[in-house]
Amino acid sequence: MSDPTTTKTCLPSKAVAETAQSKAAVQSNATTEATPLLEVRHLTKHYPGFTLDDITFAIAPGRITGFIGRNGAGKSTTLKCVEGAVHPDSGTIAYFGRPFAGNEHFAKQRTGFELGGADFYRTRRVATIADVTRRFYDHWDETVFARYCQLFQLDGCKRIMDLSQGMRVKLTVALALSHHAQLLILDEPTSGLDPASREEVLDILMDAAHRENAGVLFSTHITSDLDKCADDILYLRDGKLVGSGPLAAFKARYAVAPLPEARAADAPVLGLRRTAAGDSALVPSDAGIGHPATLEDIMTHLPKEDVA
Numbered sequence: 129m130s131d132p133t134t135t136k137t138c139l140p141s142k143a144v145a146e147t148a149q150s151k152a153a154v155q156s157n158a159t160t161e162a163t164p165l166l167e168v169r170h171l172t173k174h175y176p177g178f179t180l181d182d183i184t185f186a187i188a189p190g191r192i193t194g195f196i197g198r199n200g201a202g203k204s205t206t207l208k209c210v211e212g213a214v215h216p217d218s219g220t221i222a223y224f225g226r227p228f229a230g231n232e233h234f235a236k237q238r239t240g241f242e243l244g245g246a247d248f249y250r251t252r253r254v255a256t257i258a259d260v261t262r263r264f265y266d267h268w269d270e271t272v273f274a275r276y277c278q279l280f281q282l283d284g285c286k287r288i289m290d291l292s293q294g295m296r297v298k299l300t301v302a303l304a305l306s307h308h309a310q311l312l313i314l315d316e317p318t319s320g321l322d323p324a325s326r327e328e329v330l331d332i333l334m335d336a337a338h339r340e341n342a343g344v345l346f347s348t349h350i351t352s353d354l355d356k357c358a359d360d361i362l363y364l365r366d367g368k369l370v371g372s373g374p375l376a377a378f379k380a381r382y383a384v385a386p387l388p389e390a391r392a393a394d395a396p397v398l399g400l401r402r403t404a405a406g407d408s409a410l411v412p413s414d415a416g417i418g419h420p421a422t423l424e425d426i427m428t429h430l431p432k433e434d435v436a
């Protein structure tokens with residue numbers, strides 16, 4: 129890779145000089161393998177007409193968790209509660225073994241959030257956003273940020289409102305990754321990206337997890353994102369967690385068969401999908417019929433009550 133200092137940015141030279149905080153310093157605070165980076169227990173949030181209902185999960189070091197669910201399932205509400213932007217009605221949130229309440233600064237120094245915040249600063253320039261962000265983080269690494277600016281071709285002189293949607297996503301991912309976070313929490317980081325850029329972002333998340341031992345939690349509607357890189361899955365439906373744990377084990381629970389075959393075998397029909405070839409049914413894999421379900425199959429076979 130070429131010299132990152134040649135990246136086209138408007139970054140103040142003083143900030144550039146404040147380069148290379150020691151990663152070891154961050155990792156000296158690292159938790160043990162046994163301690164989840166993030167532990168959410170019984171999280172509940174009520175809105176009129178919607179309840180995020182008793183959500184419990186944990187994020188471990190070195191693993192990527194894909195957070196999926198249909199529009200309005202409650203993914204962003206969950207992530208905003210975890211970030212502290214929304215106050216839950218009940219439940220507990222702990223980062224690195226410490227309760228979030230009372231330890232927010234500790235948690236945020238070690239966590240990279242990408243929850244769409246850059247959109248609030250539409251008239252500001254990329255370099256200004258970077259400047260504000262670097263002041264907050266004790267372990268901000270200018271070299272890393274410059275490298276991402278170069279990789280993503282981010283122009284520091286541009287205003288947020290003048291960036292494409294994809295460039296905004298790349299900026300927020302770059303900001304999240306530039307302070308040696310041990311945990312990354314990203315809301316739809318690949319939305320609006322072209323396929324090549326999506327691959328770049330996913331590769332970066334995989335590097336963070338598998339080389340740096342960071343934990344990653346990210347929401348997406350793109351099931352191929354998860355097929356590419358997720359170790360674990362959280363599946364929300366109507367505010368309830370209906371699936372969690374290793375992705376392979378989750379998928380192995382399901383099979384897909386033509387509806388008549390499912391009926392003939394007296395298999396429980398968990399979901400239905402209308403196709404040109406006829407109705408297809410999502411069934412438990414131990415029914416012994418059909419073919420293994422893909423994640424896309426599981427997501428697109430609607431619960432029977434939603435189809436009726």
Ligand SMILES: Nc1ncnc2c1ncn2[C@@H]1O[C@H](COP(=O)(O)OP(=O)(O)OP(=O)(O)O)[C@@H](O)[C@H]1O
Pocket residue numbers: 175176177178197198199200201202203204205206
């Ligand atoms: N501030 C709010 N006030 C009232 N209702 C809200 C608020 N924020 C979210 N909701 C509601 O909570 C529900 C879940 O929304 P949320 O944005 O968490 O879903 P999501 O899974 O992230 O959806 P999408 O995939 O479309 O982004 C929706 O019914 C939404 O209207």
